[in-house]
Amino acid sequence: MEAQKTAVDAIVALTGCDRAAVTEFIRRFYLAGVKDPKRLTFKGLQAFARN
Secondary structure, three states: OHHHHHHHHHHHHHHOOOHHHHHHHHHHHHHOOOOOHHHHHHHHHHHHHOO
């Protein structure tokens, strides 16, 4: 759970995207088995930087 919070906080701070959208995206990755906060943050930044 802490990994999700860390990743969401970092992505929202760096991109300014909507917190709800970021949370949903990160939760999907977390449930898929990605537990490392750095990996979650990296994947989230990749996805939200494109938008």
